[in-house]
Amino acid sequence: MEKQRRPVVLVVEDEPLMLMDAVDLVTEAGFEAIGTKNADEAIRILESRADIRIVFTDVNMPGSMDGIKLAHAVRHRWPPIEIIVTSGLTLANVEELLPERGVFFPKPYTPAQVASALHRLAA
Amino acid sequence: MMAEIEETLKNADRGTTSTNLSSVSNFDAALTADITSISQIDAVASILEIVCRTAGMGFAAVARVTRDRWVACAVRDEIAFGLLPGGELDVKTTICDEIRDSGRAGIIDHVAQDEHFRDHHTPRMYGLQSYISMPIILPNGAFFGTLCAIDPRPARLNRPEIIGMFKNFAQLIAFHLDAQARAAKQDAALLDAQEAAKLREQFVTILAHDLRNPLASIDAGVNVILRRKPDEKTRSIGEQIHKSARRMAALIDDILDFARGRLAAGSCLSVIPTRRFSII
Numbered sequence: 001m002e003k004q005r006r007p008v009v010l011v012v013e014d015e016p017l018m019l020m021d022a023v024d025l026v027t028e029a030g031f032e033a034i035g036t037k038n039a040d041e042a043i044r045i046l047e048s049r050a051d052i053r054i055v056f057t058d059v060n061m062p063g064s065m066d067g068i069k070l071a072h073a074v075r076h077r078w079p080p081i082e083i084i085v086t087s088g089l090t091l092a093n094v095e096e097l098l099p100e101r102g103v104f105f106p107k108p109y110t111p112a113q114v115a116s117a118l119h120r121l122a123a
Numbered sequence: 124m125m126a127e128i129e130e131t132l133k134n135a136d137r138g139t140t141s142t143n144l145s146s147v148s149n150f151d152a153a154l155t156a157d158i159t160s161i162s163q164i165d166a167v168a169s170i171l172e173i174v175c176r177t178a179g180m181g182f183a184a185v186a187r188v189t190r191d192r193w194v195a196c197a198v199r200d201e202i203a204f205g206l207l208p209g210g211e212l213d214v215k216t217t218i219c220d221e222i223r224d225s226g227r228a229g230i231i232d233h234v235a236q237d238e239h240f241r242d243h244h245t246p247r248m249y250g251l252q253s254y255i256s257m258p259i260i261l262p263n264g265a266f267f268g269t270l271c272a273i274d275p276r277p278a279r280l281n282r283p284e285i286i287g288m289f290k291n292f293a294q295l296i297a298f299h300l301d302a303q304a305r306a307a308k309q310d311a312a313l314l315d316a317q318e319a320a321k322l323r324e325q326f327v328t329i330l331a332h333d334l335r336n337p338l339a340s341i342d343a344g345v346n347v348i349l350r351r352k353p354d355e356k357t358r359s360i361g362e363q364i365h366k367s368a369r370r371m372a373a374l375i376d377d378i379l380d381f382a383r384g385r386l387a388a389g390s391c392l393s394v395i396p397t398r399r400f401s402i403i
Binding site: 015016017018020021022024028088089107108 | 332335336339340341342343344346347350
């Protein structure tokens with residue numbers, strides 16, 4: 001019997017150590033993690049493969065898009081993909097900034113938070 | 124007589140090009156400020172009224188006199204002399220010019236009987252017979268202008284009580300002008316200090332926010348190392364880094380809480396400045 005493939009999560013984070021940590025957490029939670037350091041690269045990866053289930057992104061990043069814009073772009077171009085947005089900044093009315101079905105949690109986040117959000121969205 | 128005065132005034136005005144005080148030069152702006160300063164001294168109107176009544180003069184003014192300008196700052200005109208605040212005379216046609224140079228009062232009881240002024244151009248030009256002008260000297264020694272009065276009739280001005288009155292009023296005006304200038308300076312200094320305090324607090328807030336990111340990176344890096352089952356020594360170092368990072372995060376939170384509290388309270392400058400500096 002073929003082992004069921006783990007769902008793929010695209011992690012977008014410009015701080016290398018934060019990215020490594022996030023990729024670890026996603027992997028530990030039972031997912032396949034792909035790490036990338038900005039939204040433009042994230043879009044290229046999304047265009048190149050069809051198996052991504054969840055995008056997990058930071059807000060403040062260099063490049064043409066921040067995490068919020070990326071979230072909207074994903075919702076618009078790949079409607080089935082789930083979106084998690086995280087930030088160290090205190091954002092007022094962050095829920096209103098997110099696209100439909102977008103999930104936000106502030107940094108610093110715990111492994112349990114990440115795991116439970118991923119499982120809920122992947123279910 | 125009045126027609127004559129009007130005529131000479133017109134002639135005098137012809138000699139000056141700028142009675143328009145909204146003119147653009149800095150010099151005019153400074154003169155406009157001087158007129159405003161005088162207009163803000165409530166006592167000036169009363170001073171001019173008392174001066175006219177007591178000395179029996181029909182026209183009195185506080186004039187700003189520079190090397191090449193004579194500008195009326197405040198005026199009491201009972202003889203339709205025709206000069207309004209902001210109005211200008213060609214300084215060379217006035218005796219105030221000489222007052223400015225000498226720094227001493229000028230007094231003429233009766234022009235027709237005065238040896239020096241009988242043939243002077245000013246009385247002839249403005250049709251006046253009596254004249255008094257007291258320099259307004261600011262406390263720093265600078266010459267501001269004059270408190271002056273004229274009348275087409277002779278008057279007994281050369282008396283100690285009249286001279287004393289003019290002298291005292293001129294001093295009073297100078298004192299008011301100086302107090303105004305100092306108050307304006309203090310206001311400006313206070314505004315600067317408030318602005319600087321606000322900027323400093325904004326800077327502290329932004330700095331504290333920006334410190335969080337690299338700190339989170341350090342913490343995340345240690346997480347990554349500890350997850351890779353390191354030897355005991357490395358693990359212990361990692362734990363120590365975690366501890367330090369948590370301590371630093373708490374300090375940053377303190378700074379942010381403090382800055383937020385102060386900003387929310389409206390940046391009150393003088394409450395507890397030493398505590399703020401000790402936290403930074």
